[in-house]
Amino acid sequence: MKKKAEERKDQVLKAAFQAVANHGFDAVTLQHIADQAGVSKGVVHYYFQNKxxxxxxxxxxxxxxxxxxxxxxxxxxxxxxxxxxxxxxxxxxxxxxxxxxxxxxxxxxxxxxxxxxxxxxxxxxxxxxxxxxxxxxxxxxxxxxxxxxxxxxxxxxxxxxxxxxxxxxxxxxxxxxxxxxxxxxxxxxxxxxxxxxx
Amino acid sequence: MKKKAEERKDQVLKAAFQAVANHGFDAVTLQHIADQAGVSKGVVHYYFQNKxxxxxxxxxxxxxxxxxxxxxxxxxxxxxxxxxxxxxxxxxxxxxxxxxxxxxxxxxxxxxxxxxxxxxxxxxxxxxxxxxxxxxxxxxxxxxxxxxxxxxxxxxxxxxxxxxxxxxxxxxxxxxxxxxxxxxxxxxxxxxxxxxxx
Amino acid sequence: MKKKAEERKDQVLKAAFQAVANHGFDAVTLQHIADQAGVSKGVVHYYFQNKxxxxxxxxxxxxxxxxxxxxxxxxxxxxxxxxxxxxxxxxxxxxxxxxxxxxxxxxxxxxxxxxxxxxxxxxxxxxxxxxxxxxxxxxxxxxxxxxxxxxxxxxxxxxxxxxxxxxxxxxxxxxxxxxxxxxxxxxxxxxxxxxxxx
Amino acid sequence: MKKKAEERKDQVLKAAFQAVANHGFDAVTLQHIADQAGVSKGVVHYYFQNKxxxxxxxxxxxxxxxxxxxxxxxxxxxxxxxxxxxxxxxxxxxxxxxxxxxxxxxxxxxxxxxxxxxxxxxxxxxxxxxxxxxxxxxxxxxxxxxxxxxxxxxxxxxxxxxxxxxxxxxxxxxxxxxxxxxxxxxxxxxxxxxxxxx
DNA sequence: AATGAATGAGGCTTCATTCAT
DNA sequence: TATGAATGAAGCCTCATTCAT
The missing domain is CATH 1.10.357.10 (Tetracycline Repressor, domain 2)
Incomplete structure (x- = not known):
C-alpha cells in the first residue's frame, strides 16, 4: 500500500518534470502532468494536495x-x-x-x-x-x-x-x-x- | 501629442515593472498593471497590443x-x-x-x-x-x-x-x-x- | 459513458438552438446557451472546443x-x-x-x-x-x-x-x-x- | 451647414456599407467604419446617435x-x-x-x-x-x-x-x-x- | 484507488460610448 | 466640428479543484 503510493507519487513527479520542461513552470497544467504520467487528473489530486x-x-x-x-x-x-x-x-x-x-x-x-x-x-x-x-x-x-x-x-x-x-x-x-x-x-x-x- | 503617448507608454511600463516585481511574471495580470499605473484596464490595451x-x-x-x-x-x-x-x-x-x-x-x-x-x-x-x-x-x-x-x-x-x-x-x-x-x-x-x- | 456524453452534447445543442432562436446568431453568448441548458458555462466548453x-x-x-x-x-x-x-x-x-x-x-x-x-x-x-x-x-x-x-x-x-x-x-x-x-x-x-x- | 452634414452622413453610410460588406454585420466595428470613411471615430458618433x-x-x-x-x-x-x-x-x-x-x-x-x-x-x-x-x-x-x-x-x-x-x-x-x-x-x-x- | 464530469473564478481582449480638448 | 484618449462592461476561454461514481 505505502509502496504503491510512493511509486505513484514518483510517477507523477517524473511526469511533472517532463511537463514543466516542455511547457514551462507557469504554462504547465495538471492535465499536462496527468497526460504525461498516463493517469487521470484525479490521480494527481489524490496523491498531492494541490498544484x-x-x-x-x-x-x-x-x-x-x-x-x-x-x-x-x-x-x-x-x-x-x-x-x-x-x-x-x-x-x-x-x-x-x-x-x-x-x-x-x-x-x-x-x-x-x-x-x-x-x-x-x-x-x-x-x-x-x-x-x-x-x-x-x-x-x-x-x-x-x-x-x-x-x-x-x-x-x-x-x-x-x-x-x-x-x-x-x-x-x-x-x-x-x-x-x-x-x-x-x-x-x-x-x-x-x-x-x-x- | 506624440509626447503624451510616449509618456503614457512609459507610465504603463513603469507600472508593469512594479507589478511584475510584486506579483511575478506569470502571476501578474493586466489589472495589476492598470491598478499600479492608476489607469483603467482599457488604457493598457490602448497603448499596447497585448500582454x-x-x-x-x-x-x-x-x-x-x-x-x-x-x-x-x-x-x-x-x-x-x-x-x-x-x-x-x-x-x-x-x-x-x-x-x-x-x-x-x-x-x-x-x-x-x-x-x-x-x-x-x-x-x-x-x-x-x-x-x-x-x-x-x-x-x-x-x-x-x-x-x-x-x-x-x-x-x-x-x-x-x-x-x-x-x-x-x-x-x-x-x-x-x-x-x-x-x-x-x-x-x-x-x-x-x-x-x-x- | 459514451452515451451520456452524446446526450450531453445533444442537450447543449438543443439549448444552443433555443438560445440562437431567442437572441440571434451574433448576440448569443455561451452564457445564454449554458443557462438555457441549465448547466454551468464550463460544461459547454467541456463538450465543445469553442463557440x-x-x-x-x-x-x-x-x-x-x-x-x-x-x-x-x-x-x-x-x-x-x-x-x-x-x-x-x-x-x-x-x-x-x-x-x-x-x-x-x-x-x-x-x-x-x-x-x-x-x-x-x-x-x-x-x-x-x-x-x-x-x-x-x-x-x-x-x-x-x-x-x-x-x-x-x-x-x-x-x-x-x-x-x-x-x-x-x-x-x-x-x-x-x-x-x-x-x-x-x-x-x-x-x-x-x-x-x-x- | 446642413449640406455639409448631409454629405458627412452619406460619407459615413457609404463607408459603413463597405465595412459591413467586408467584415459582416456582427463583426463590423465603428472603427472599421471610421477607417473606411477616412475620418475619426468621433465623427461617426457626432453624426449618428449610435451604432x-x-x-x-x-x-x-x-x-x-x-x-x-x-x-x-x-x-x-x-x-x-x-x-x-x-x-x-x-x-x-x-x-x-x-x-x-x-x-x-x-x-x-x-x-x-x-x-x-x-x-x-x-x-x-x-x-x-x-x-x-x-x-x-x-x-x-x-x-x-x-x-x-x-x-x-x-x-x-x-x-x-x-x-x-x-x-x-x-x-x-x-x-x-x-x-x-x-x-x-x-x-x-x-x-x-x-x-x-x- | 481511480476516474473524469462539472464548476466557476479569473484572465485576456474587444469595442461602443463618453468626454476633454 | 472634429479628434482620439479613456473607460468599463461583457465575451470567450482556461484550468485548479471538487465530487459523484
Missing amino acids: ETILSQLLESITAKIYEAEHRAITEKQTAIEKLNAYVHSVFLSPEKNKKFYRVYMDFLAQASRNPLYREINYHFYENCWGIGCEIITLGKKEGTFSANLDVEKSAKMMRAMIDGCLIQWLMCGQDDLHDFYKQSCLESISTLLTSPE | ETILSQLLESITAKIYEAEHRAITEKQTAIEKLNAYVHSVFLSPEKNKKFYRVYMDFLAQASRNPLYREINYHFYENCWGIGCEIITLGKKEGTFSANLDVEKSAKMMRAMIDGCLIQWLMCGQDDLHDFYKQSCLESISTLLTSPE | ETILSQLLESITAKIYEAEHRAITEKQTAIEKLNAYVHSVFLSPEKNKKFYRVYMDFLAQASRNPLYREINYHFYENCWGIGCEIITLGKKEGTFSANLDVEKSAKMMRAMIDGCLIQWLMCGQDDLHDFYKQSCLESISTLLTSPE | ETILSQLLESITAKIYEAEHRAITEKQTAIEKLNAYVHSVFLSPEKNKKFYRVYMDFLAQASRNPLYREINYHFYENCWGIGCEIITLGKKEGTFSANLDVEKSAKMMRAMIDGCLIQWLMCGQDDLHDFYKQSCLESISTLLTSPE
Missing part, C-alpha cells in the same frame, strides 16, 4: 538528483583537480540534459525569489553544492594544489556562482555548440581562482 | 536601463581597475534595487529559455555587457594592469557569468546583509581572473 | 433535421403530386416552428456568405434538398404528371429557390396569418412550373 | 438604392416582357456587385427577423418590389402577354420570392460562374409562372 505541493516536491526532487549526481562524480575521484574536473563535468552533462534540467531549475529560481518555500529548498541545494566545493578546496589546499590562503567557504560560493553563471549564459545563448566552450571556460576560471597565489 | 507586447518591451526597457547605468559608470572612470570597480558597483547597486530588478530579470530569463523573442532581447543585453567587459579588459591589457595573454572575449563572458552568478546566489539566499559580501567577493574573483598570469 | 464548434454543429444538426423531416414526408407518399404536396407541407410546418427554425437558419445563411465552413454545411443541405426535388420531378415525369421536357436538376433548384424565397418573405412580413397564403402560393407556383408544357 | 442608427439608415439606404436601380431599369422599357427582362437583369447585376450587396442585405434580413425596425424598413422595400411586379404583370395582362387570370398581387410576391430565392441560392453556392445560370433560370421560371394558362 503547489507537486511543484515544490518537484523542486526538491530535481535539486536532490542534481546534487546526488555531482556528489557521486567527485566521490569516485582522488585528487582535488580530478574532483574539480569531475564536478564541472557532472554539471555540464550534455546540451540536451542541461537544457531540460536548467530550464526547469531556472523556472524555480524565478519563483524562489518570491516564494519562501522554494527559496528554502533551493538554499538546501546551495548548501549541498557549497559542501562539495568546500570538500574539493579543502583537499586541494591539503594537497598543496590550491592556494594556501584561500577562504574555503567564500571560494566554494564563488565556484558555484561561476558554474551557475556559465550555465545560465550558455542556456540563454541558445547555441548548443557553445556547451563545450562554457564548460572549459568555467573549469579554467575556477582553476585560476583556486590556484592564483595571494 | 506579451508589454512584457517584451518591459524586458527591453529594463535591460536597456541596466546597461545604460553600467555604461555610464565606467565612462566616468579612467583606469581599468577603476572602471572594473565602477562596473561591479553599478551592478551591485543596493539590496533593495537589486532585489527588485533582478527578480524581474530572473523572471524574464526563465521565460527566455523558451521564448525566442525574450531570448533575443536578452542576447542583445549580453552583447552590451560583454562589450563593457571587453572595453575594460582591453584597456587593462594596454595599461599592463591585466595579464597580457588574456582572451578578451572569453574573459568578458566569464566576467559577466561571475556577476550574474553572484547576484543570483545572493538573491536566492534572501539575506540582504550578504549583499556587500557578494559584491566584494565578485570583484575579487574577477580581479583574480584578470590579473592571474598565464 | 464556433457549437454553432457549426448546430447548423449541421438543424439542416439535418429539416432534411430528415422533408425526406420522411415524401417517402410516405406514392404519387409525384402527393409527394410534392407533402414536401411543401413539411417545409411550411406551422408559423411557430417555421419562425424559430428559419430565424436560426437565416442567421446561418448570413454567416455562410462569409464563412466557408458554414457554406459547406449549407451546400450539403442544398444537395439533399435538390435530391428530394429531383426524386419528385423524375417520378412526375415518369407518371406523365409533369412536363416531359423538364430539366430535372434545374427545376429542382428553382423549386428550392421558390420555397426558400417564400418562407423568407413570409418570415420578413412578420404576419403569422400569411403562413397559409405563402404555403399555398408556393405550392401553386411550383406546380405551375412543373406542369407547364414547353 | 444601430447607422446600421438601420444603411439598410434604408441600400434598399432604396436597389429599388431605384430596379425602377429605373423597367421605366426605360416599353413592353411587359422587356420590363421583366430588365428587372431581372437589374437584380442580377454582376457576380461581384451581387455578392457585395446581397451579403449585406442578408445580414440585415437575419437581423430583421428579430428587430422590428429593420423589418419595417425591409417591408417597405418589399412593397416597392411588389409594386414593380404589379406594374409589369398588369401591363402584361393588358398586352395579352401574360395569363389573363393571374392574381396580380400574388404573382408579384411569388416573382420576388423567386428572385430572392435564386439570388440567395447562388450566393450560398459560392460559385461566381453560376451567376448566369441562376439569372436565366430565374427569368425562365418567372416567365413560365406568368404565361402559364389557367
Whole structure:
C-alpha cells in the first residue's frame, strides 16, 4: 500500500518534470502532468494536495538528483583537480540534459525569489553544492594544489556562482555548440581562482 | 501629442515593472498593471497590443536601463581597475534595487529559455555587457594592469557569468546583509581572473 | 459513458438552438446557451472546443433535421403530386416552428456568405434538398404528371429557390396569418412550373 | 451647414456599407467604419446617435438604392416582357456587385427577423418590389402577354420570392460562374409562372 | 484507488460610448 | 466640428479543484 503510493507519487513527479520542461513552470497544467504520467487528473489530486505541493516536491526532487549526481562524480575521484574536473563535468552533462534540467531549475529560481518555500529548498541545494566545493578546496589546499590562503567557504560560493553563471549564459545563448566552450571556460576560471597565489 | 503617448507608454511600463516585481511574471495580470499605473484596464490595451507586447518591451526597457547605468559608470572612470570597480558597483547597486530588478530579470530569463523573442532581447543585453567587459579588459591589457595573454572575449563572458552568478546566489539566499559580501567577493574573483598570469 | 456524453452534447445543442432562436446568431453568448441548458458555462466548453464548434454543429444538426423531416414526408407518399404536396407541407410546418427554425437558419445563411465552413454545411443541405426535388420531378415525369421536357436538376433548384424565397418573405412580413397564403402560393407556383408544357 | 452634414452622413453610410460588406454585420466595428470613411471615430458618433442608427439608415439606404436601380431599369422599357427582362437583369447585376450587396442585405434580413425596425424598413422595400411586379404583370395582362387570370398581387410576391430565392441560392453556392445560370433560370421560371394558362 | 464530469473564478481582449480638448 | 484618449462592461476561454461514481 505505502509502496504503491510512493511509486505513484514518483510517477507523477517524473511526469511533472517532463511537463514543466516542455511547457514551462507557469504554462504547465495538471492535465499536462496527468497526460504525461498516463493517469487521470484525479490521480494527481489524490496523491498531492494541490498544484503547489507537486511543484515544490518537484523542486526538491530535481535539486536532490542534481546534487546526488555531482556528489557521486567527485566521490569516485582522488585528487582535488580530478574532483574539480569531475564536478564541472557532472554539471555540464550534455546540451540536451542541461537544457531540460536548467530550464526547469531556472523556472524555480524565478519563483524562489518570491516564494519562501522554494527559496528554502533551493538554499538546501546551495548548501549541498557549497559542501562539495568546500570538500574539493579543502583537499586541494591539503594537497598543496590550491592556494594556501584561500577562504574555503567564500571560494566554494564563488565556484558555484561561476558554474551557475556559465550555465545560465550558455542556456540563454541558445547555441548548443557553445556547451563545450562554457564548460572549459568555467573549469579554467575556477582553476585560476583556486590556484592564483595571494 | 506624440509626447503624451510616449509618456503614457512609459507610465504603463513603469507600472508593469512594479507589478511584475510584486506579483511575478506569470502571476501578474493586466489589472495589476492598470491598478499600479492608476489607469483603467482599457488604457493598457490602448497603448499596447497585448500582454506579451508589454512584457517584451518591459524586458527591453529594463535591460536597456541596466546597461545604460553600467555604461555610464565606467565612462566616468579612467583606469581599468577603476572602471572594473565602477562596473561591479553599478551592478551591485543596493539590496533593495537589486532585489527588485533582478527578480524581474530572473523572471524574464526563465521565460527566455523558451521564448525566442525574450531570448533575443536578452542576447542583445549580453552583447552590451560583454562589450563593457571587453572595453575594460582591453584597456587593462594596454595599461599592463591585466595579464597580457588574456582572451578578451572569453574573459568578458566569464566576467559577466561571475556577476550574474553572484547576484543570483545572493538573491536566492534572501539575506540582504550578504549583499556587500557578494559584491566584494565578485570583484575579487574577477580581479583574480584578470590579473592571474598565464 | 459514451452515451451520456452524446446526450450531453445533444442537450447543449438543443439549448444552443433555443438560445440562437431567442437572441440571434451574433448576440448569443455561451452564457445564454449554458443557462438555457441549465448547466454551468464550463460544461459547454467541456463538450465543445469553442463557440464556433457549437454553432457549426448546430447548423449541421438543424439542416439535418429539416432534411430528415422533408425526406420522411415524401417517402410516405406514392404519387409525384402527393409527394410534392407533402414536401411543401413539411417545409411550411406551422408559423411557430417555421419562425424559430428559419430565424436560426437565416442567421446561418448570413454567416455562410462569409464563412466557408458554414457554406459547406449549407451546400450539403442544398444537395439533399435538390435530391428530394429531383426524386419528385423524375417520378412526375415518369407518371406523365409533369412536363416531359423538364430539366430535372434545374427545376429542382428553382423549386428550392421558390420555397426558400417564400418562407423568407413570409418570415420578413412578420404576419403569422400569411403562413397559409405563402404555403399555398408556393405550392401553386411550383406546380405551375412543373406542369407547364414547353 | 446642413449640406455639409448631409454629405458627412452619406460619407459615413457609404463607408459603413463597405465595412459591413467586408467584415459582416456582427463583426463590423465603428472603427472599421471610421477607417473606411477616412475620418475619426468621433465623427461617426457626432453624426449618428449610435451604432444601430447607422446600421438601420444603411439598410434604408441600400434598399432604396436597389429599388431605384430596379425602377429605373423597367421605366426605360416599353413592353411587359422587356420590363421583366430588365428587372431581372437589374437584380442580377454582376457576380461581384451581387455578392457585395446581397451579403449585406442578408445580414440585415437575419437581423430583421428579430428587430422590428429593420423589418419595417425591409417591408417597405418589399412593397416597392411588389409594386414593380404589379406594374409589369398588369401591363402584361393588358398586352395579352401574360395569363389573363393571374392574381396580380400574388404573382408579384411569388416573382420576388423567386428572385430572392435564386439570388440567395447562388450566393450560398459560392460559385461566381453560376451567376448566369441562376439569372436565366430565374427569368425562365418567372416567365413560365406568368404565361402559364389557367 | 481511480476516474473524469462539472464548476466557476479569473484572465485576456474587444469595442461602443463618453468626454476633454 | 472634429479628434482620439479613456473607460468599463461583457465575451470567450482556461484550468485548479471538487465530487459523484
